[in-house]
Amino acid sequence: MKAKKEITIYDIAKKLKYSPSTISRALNDHTSISKKTIRAIKKTAKEMGYHPNSLAASLRNNRSKTLGIMISRINRPFISSLISGIEEHARKSGYNVIISQSNDKYENEVVNAQTLYNSRISGLIVSLSMETRKVDHLKQFMDQGIPIVFVDRVPDELNIHKVIIDNYAAGYKATQHLIEQGCSRIAHFAGAQHRNVYRERKKGYIDALKDYNIPVDNDLIIRFKSLSFEEGEKATRKLLDLPGPPDGIFSANDTTAVSAILHAKKRGVKIPEELAVIGFNDDPIASIVEPGLSTITHPAIKMGQICAQRILQHAREDQDHAVSEITVLPTELLIRDSSNRKGI
Amino acid sequence: MKAKKEITIYDIAKKLKYSPSTISRALNDHTSISKKTIRAIKKTAKEMGYHPNSLAASLRNNRSKTLGIMISRINRPFISSLISGIEEHARKSGYNVIISQSNDKYENEVVNAQTLYNSRISGLIVSLSMETRKVDHLKQFMDQGIPIVFVDRVPDELNIHKVIIDNYAAGYKATQHLIEQGCSRIAHFAGAQHRNVYRERKKGYIDALKDYNIPVDNDLIIRFKSLSFEEGEKATRKLLDLPGPPDGIFSANDTTAVSAILHAKKRGVKIPEELAVIGFNDDPIASIVEPGLSTITHPAIKMGQICAQRILQHAREDQDHAVSEITVLPTELLIRDSSNRKGI
DNA sequence: ATATTTTATGCAATCGGTTGCATGTTTTTG
DNA sequence: CAAAAACATGCAACCGATTGCATAAAATAT
Structure with missing residues (x-):
């Protein structure tokens, strides 16, 4: 053959x-x-069965019509929707999409950056790994004028392009909602604090408490490593065992929020009457758990589309790295039964 | 800049x-x-900040170290896990991964195949779109000796490489389980019958009924277009309105199985006593719904890894297209409460 | 009819590695 | 010590498309 x-x-x-x-x-x-x-x-080309060799064109142009994506893990609802949005838009514009998972390890992220760079991608979309604290490994792209758009988990740097949601406002909204439902001891499941998303959500939580004159109790703020189901159960157990257990939980993701609901139910704690719970992301499980999980919704697919759009726009123009462009997408408070004490 | x-x-x-x-x-x-x-x-290269240009190497070798993936949609639990497995293995072996979504449209699949071909990928992993009925658009890869591995939704052709699960056996197992739980009027939520996976699951269902001398009632077999939540609700309503409603449902996916549970509960139908339900895939929602959804588990990530492994193996050897290689992975019957009448 | 534009096409270098074959050098062997 | 073998490196063609510059041909203007 x-x-x-x-x-x-x-x-x-x-x-x-x-x-x-x-x-x-x-x-x-x-x-x-x-x-x-x-x-x-064109007619003859078709008849002869001509297939253009993109590699040759790319080599000559020193740029392949390809976008690189760096994310933690593909198989999470938010991420896969994000990628779906990116891929769809990129493909429409004639670009391929290469994905690379860091598995939340900084080390992998560095290696992947290298490989993507070597493939002469035209643009890079990055959501940082949990571990990442510096972004030197991405400097090479900027030096070569390859546009980077950070999405969701972004660095704190200023002169970069970002597509994000307003995590602070979302955290505030979620907490405010619990307060309005009558909660006064509200716990927070927080993610790693060097990651903007979790830090901002927590800030929103704290400021909401302050604005409503509710004391911030550090015992009610649980620092999570990975916001996994197991961690969520453990934290919930610990909280409910407290002499003064919380009457509300704002979790930085849905997974742990759902684990809290399930664990609380198992102990006979009534939701939302005795414990109101709100999560973040609106994963599929949020609508399935009973009672339905109130949560903050992300426009994940749209975020992806915007990322692709931005990056392609920058890839075409000879972009100007001096100006940063920050797109903040709206979130919504989605009230289901896990927090609805007043029957709205 | x-x-x-x-x-x-x-x-x-x-x-x-x-x-x-x-x-x-x-x-x-x-x-x-x-x-x-x-x-x-090597030392000097490093000092000088040398970055190999993979494009040049690929052009010369007439093959880029890249695998193409064609799937319907990324943001589904099974698919994203599959991709995760592929990506992980491919990257370890120094290959990039390009993904392309068909959105279950044949037309998109054809265009995507073209683009991937033009990128001179080293191998292709395909799970067919719902619509696809012929695979002529993939012939060009075979002609060029570019290995293809089909996964999950595969064509019926013989001389191809496949990585699949035994859908027939799984369908049989699931149905048998319901029978053993005492169900005698078992409905089936079936997917499009030109897709192997759904056809086989249904076959398994029918043969199990036959083996246990249960009459096959065509009114209990619902043909779905997309196995969506909404379709599932509608079908469940229809079934429960029947003069002789079913006492068991075997659904070809978890989404519709969950929708059946929720709808049945709303109507006061007791699960599993009056209606036992079993799904397929073990999506995250399966473990969250109450009662927990019994289901058939796929080793999705592992399937991905095996796909990548197979394709790389073929890409290296000058593969022999004459021989087909079929890998059948084990499934497991995961019994949760939605079907557990006897309290095992 | 000649000068000037406009239109259509070709020449040849280039992008950055890879590799078969040739050549020069060193080591081994009888 | 010469011949053979092993080792180390270079030459130059090649992969397939792109593009600045030059040129030929046709159309328009004078």
């Missing part, structure tokens, strides 16, 4: 007695080639 | 007074270059 030789523009040129340049230009609808010639060349 | 010129092997060659060939070989640990030279060259 030998691979037949591929047809190249040279083969077409020979057959049609044109030069390779003309073939190349014709196939790219270059204006300096007459319509008639273009038509004829 | 101008892009600095990239360092090439020619620059290194000039600096070290070696020929580019030697540099190239040294960087690739070619045996004909002395250890000492290799060490010196």
Whole structure:
């Protein structure tokens, strides 16, 4: 099973007695080639079974029509929706999408950055790993004028492009909602505090408490390593065992919020009457758990589309790294039964 | 912000007074270059900030170290886990992964195949769109000796590589389980019958009924278009309105199974006593719904890893398309409360 | 009819590695 | 010590498309 030789523009040129340049230009609808010639060349190309070699074009242009994506893990609802949005938009614009998972390890992120760089991607979309604290490994892209858009988990740097949600406002909203439902001892499941998203959510939580004159009790703020289901159960147990257990929980993700609901129910704690719970993300499980989990919704797919759009825009123009562009997408408070004490 | 010129092997060659060939070989640990030279060259390369240009290498080799993936949609638990497995394995082996979504449209699949082909991928992993009925658009890969591995939703052709689960056995197991729990009127939520996975699951269902001398009632077999939550609710309503409603449901996915549970509960139908339900896939929602959804588990991540492994193996050897290789992975019956009448 | 534009096409260098073959050098062997 | 073998490196063609510059041909203006 030998691979037949591929047809190249040279083969077409020979057959049609044109030069390779003309073939190349014709196939790219270059204006300096007459319509008639273009038509004829395209027809012949098709007949001969010509498949353009993107590698050659990319090499020549020193840029492949490809976007790189760096994320922690693909198989999470938010991330996979984000990627779906990116891929869809990129493909429509004729770009391929390469994905790379860091598994939340800084080390992997560095290696992946290297590989993507070597592939001469035209743009990079990054959501940082949990561990990442510095972004030197991405400097090479900026140096080469390869646009980077950070999304969701972004660095604190200023002169960069970001697509994010207002985590602070969302955290505030969620907490405020619990307060309005009559909660006065509100716990918070917090993520790693060097990651903007978790830090901001917590800030929003704290400021809401302060604004409503509710004392901030550090015993009620649980620092999570990975916001996993197991961690959530453990934390809930600990909280409910407290002499003064909380009457509300604002969790930085849905997974741990759901684990809290399930654990509380198991102990006979009534939700939302004795414990109101609100999560973050609106994962599929949020609508399935009973009572339904109130949560903060992300426009994940749209975020992806915007990332792709931004990056392509920058990739085309000779972008200006001096100006940063921050897109903040709206979140919504989605009230289900896990926090609805007043029957709204 | 101008892009600095990239360092090439020619620059290194000039600096070290070696020929580019030697540099190239040294960087690739070619045996004909002395250890000492290799060490010196690599050191200098690093110092100079050399970044290999994979495009150039790929062009020369007429193959980029990249795997293509064609799937319906990324943001589904099974698919994203599958991709995660592929990506992980591929990356370890030094391959990039390009993904393309068909959104279950044949037309998109054809276009995507073209784009991937033009990128000169080294191998292709495909799970067919819901619509796809012929695979001519993939012939070009085979003609060029580019290995293809089909996964999960595979064509019926014989001489191809497949990584699948035994859908028939799983369907049989699931149905048998319901029968053993005392169900005698078992409904089936079936997917599109030209897709192997759904056809096989249904076959297993029917054969199990037959083996246990239970009549096959066509009114209890619902043909779904997309196995969505809404479709599931509608179907459940219809079934429960029947003069002789079912006492068990085997659904070809978890989404519709969960929708059945929720709808049945709303109507006061007791699960599993009056209606036992079993799904397929073990999506996260399966463990959250109450009662917990019994289901068939897929080793999704592992399937991905095996796909990557197979494809890389074929990409390296000059593969032999004459022989097909079919890997069938085990599924497991995971019994939760939605079907557990006897309290096992 | 000649000069000037406009239009259509070709030439040849280039992008950055890779590799078969040739050559020069060193080591081993008889 | 010469011949053979092993080792180390270089030459130059090649992968396939792109593009600035040059040029030929056709159309328009004078």
